[in-house]
Amino acid sequence: MxxxxxxxxxxxxxxxxxxxxxxxxxxxxxxxxxxxxxxxxxxxxxxxxxxxxxxxxxxxxxxxxxxxxxxxxxxxxxxxxxxxxxxxxxxxxxxxxxxxxxxxxxxxxxxxxxxxxxxKGLRPTGEPGSGEPGSAGGPGSGQAAPARFPGAGHFGPGADNKHVTRLGEMLVARGGGRFYRTGPGPRWSDADLGATRAFQRAQGWTGADADGLPGPTTWSYLVGGKGKDIPGGTAGGPDGRPGGGPEGVRPGAAGAPAFPGKAHFRPGRSSAYVTQLGRQLVRRGFGKHYAEGPGPRWGEADRRAVEAFQRAQGWRGGAADGMPGPETWRRLFA
Structure with missing residues (x-):
């Protein structure tokens, strides 16, 4: 604090x-x-x-x-x-x-x-129509909805907004890249529906709780890096080929992806976000600390590469400790 x-x-x-x-x-x-x-x-x-x-x-x-x-x-x-x-x-x-x-x-x-x-992001417990755990009608109701869930009305047929893009980027980072033939965008599509449903099913949810429409709990899991990744997800472009952007999102296609939280970048942690970070550092010219390609397990090479990037921004001391925060993430993917 x-x-x-x-x-x-x-x-x-x-x-x-x-x-x-x-x-x-x-x-x-x-x-x-x-x-x-x-x-x-x-x-x-x-x-x-x-x-x-x-x-x-x-x-x-x-x-x-x-x-x-x-x-x-x-x-x-x-x-x-x-x-x-x-x-x-x-x-x-x-x-x-x-x-x-x-x-x-x-x-x-x-x-x-x-x-x-x-x-604005504060929501009451559960949101009607989201049909998933922690929301009205889903098992586990009674927990407060995640603060930053934008509301069920932003997703589904006809939706066209920045929250759809952000959802897609988070799904790609969790193994959903194969559903997108091109990078996630603001207009809701079958790719968003399929990737969301796959993520929900990966958590063991069924029926209305895995209908492909995000609610507070799905959003919380994605933003917080919680739960299980989508099985069989690609690590390259959206159709499985090498290249593309981080975890299948083309750089700049839809702006910087949302910062997933500091907890993903700590000794011993392993997640797709670490790989995403490392690949972007390499693309930006800060890859000399990697003896081999960036991977999902956070290590000293990641920390030193992040520190080099932070120092390139003119930061010193605690602001250049090699641990990524929201501003480091935003500038790195800008």
């Missing part, structure tokens, strides 16, 4: 998890966003709420469009300090380092200019 580590404040440096060491970078980390946002863009990831609706994890945001560097700030709401609701526990990245302290609502200065937001 940044508070315990007392991460030093900086608008130019990046912490070991890849997030920028300023107030917006801290919130980007806490909300698990795919990159480093700023006070002028954080609002698009949230829904405006009132003071009475505030709950831990919400944010209080002030953006000064006339001069963003004068007064703009954002804090994480940690709960009210007492029944009067005049002070709250604020988690924030400020000079000299990350801190947690009782703060007058909404802030010490420019209090009337702060707006409260709740992350």
């Amino acid at each position: 940044w508070v315990a580590a007392k991460v030093p404040y900086s608008m130019r440096k990046f912490w070991s998890d890849g997030y920028r060491q300023d107030c917006s970078g801290y919130v980007s980390m806490a909300w698990n966003l795919g990159g480093n946002e700023w006070t002028g863009s954080l609002g698009q990831y949230g829904t405006r709420i009132s003071k009475d609706e505030l709950q831990p994890g919400d944010i209080l945001l002030f953006h000064n469009p006339a001069n963003p560097e004068r007064g703009s700030h954002v804090t994480l709401f940690g709960g009210w300090t007492d029944y009067t609701r005049t002070y709250y526990l604020a988690y924030e990245q400020a000079r000299p380092h990350t801190r947690r302290q009782a703060t007058p609502y909404a802030y010490w200065t420019d209090s009337d200019r702060y707006l409260a937001y709740r992350y």
Whole structure:
């Protein structure tokens, strides 16, 4: 946690998890966003709420469009300090380092200019119509849906949006490349349906729980790298030939794939994401540390290659420790 580590404040440096060491970078980390946002863009990831609706994890945001560097700030709401609701526990990245302290609502200065937001990705337990474990109608209901699931309405016949692309990229990384004759794209297709169904069946789900339409649990498994990969998946292009992009996605075909999470890149871990990372490092010219082709097991060659890439970005210290975070991932696949 940044508070315990007392991460030093900086608008130019990046912490070991890849997030920028300023107030917006801290919130980007806490909300698990795919990159480093700023006070002028954080609002698009949230829904405006009132003071009475505030709950831990919400944010209080002030953006000064006339001069963003004068007064703009954002804090994480940690709960009210007492029944009067005049002070709250604020988690924030400020000079000299990350801190947690009782703060007058909404802030010490420019209090009337702060707006409260709740992350848009939060979902109630289960989503009707998703038909899978953890959702309404599926076994295992009662667990909260993953925060970043965009909603069942973004998938299925006629859907055309960035979430379909992201789904396809994650499925390819989990062995579903053979379903795609070309790289995953924004328009829903039989390839997306088939790859999703194959992934669901790989988890042992059947019937409506493996209907090929993603719900919160399928999304959670893909984003978090949980569960089993699709059996018989290809490691090259989408039709099994060598080449193509990482795990069958052509570089740049649909933008950078979603960062799968830091847990995949640790000593002893083995996953398709490690192979995907290594291949992209080789493509970008940082492959000299590999005695043989990158593989699924995280090793020192991977760490040294990532460190070389990070140093090429001008990062030093903890920001160039060889452990990929969201910003390293985004730049590598950009």
